Amino acid sequence: MDDFAWRVSLAELQGPGPFSIYPGVSRSLLLLEGNPVRLEIDGVTTWLDRQHPPLDFCGTANVFAHPDGRALDVGIMSRIGRCRHSCRVVQLAGKAALTRSAHTEVLMLVEGGPLRIASSTGVVALDRLESLWLEAQDDTVLHLEAAHPARLLISAFETSC
Numbered sequence: 514m515d516d517f518a519w520r521v522s523l524a525e526l527q528g529p530g531p532f533s534i535y536p537g538v539s540r541s542l543l544l545l546e547g548n549p550v551r552l553e554i555d556g557v558t559t560w561l562d563r564q565h566p567p568l569d570f571c572g573t574a575n576v577f578a579h580p581d582g583r584a585l586d587v588g589i590m591s592r593i594g595r596c597r598h599s600c601r602v603v604q605l606a607g608k609a610a611l612t613r614s615a616h617t618e619v620l621m622l623v624e625g626g627p628l629r630i631a632s633s634t635g636v637v638a639l640d641r642l643e644s645l646w647l648e649a650q651d652d653t654v655l656h657l658e659a660a661h662p663a664r665l666l667i668s669a670f671e672t673s674c
Contacts (some may be wrong), residue, residue: 518596519670521619522588522646526550526580537593540601542665545623545642547584551615553577561586567600567666587621589668600668605659613653615669620645625663631656 540559544550549562555574567589570576570662591598600647603611605628622628622639630637630645635643647655657665 517590517592519598519617520589520670521668523586523592524586524640526578526584530577532576532578535572535577537588538590539593539598540572540574541567541569541589541598543567543587543602543623545585545587545588548581550581550584550586550630551579553579553617554629566602570648571661576632576664587623587666591670596672598668598670600666603665603667605657605663605665606661609657610657611655611657611667612666613647613651613655615671616649617670618647619668619670620647621666621668623664623666626657626659627660628663629658630664631658660662 539668544561544563549560550562552559553575554570559568561568589598589600602623605625620630620639621644622641624641626639626641630641631641633656634652639645
């Protein structure tokens, strides 16, 4: 875990417990399933729920989770000095164009589906919790189509060095 520049991962919370500490890492967290999770971050209580945007915090923060039953989250991390990240959730229904802004982006369908993504190189269909990894050489504009309301997590990564 000491050599990644960035990562996106799913984690299941089944009971109370501490988060791992990652010195030199920025973190974001988005709840995907389950009841709201009470988090103690460096002694301050905050809530993670499915209606709020991703929660950002430092990798050295002391985090203790208190889930109310089983919960599933997605964690986004980037190593300070090598990379920086941002993430946002986009609500989709019908057709939309997405203009990319970062060197590397990971699109994850977090709700709804399927989501059709068209570019000059073809079409990809994402089902819930599937991801698409895009690099600089990929199209800047993507054409999205969701037959049903959907939520898409967009994690953007920029190299710092």
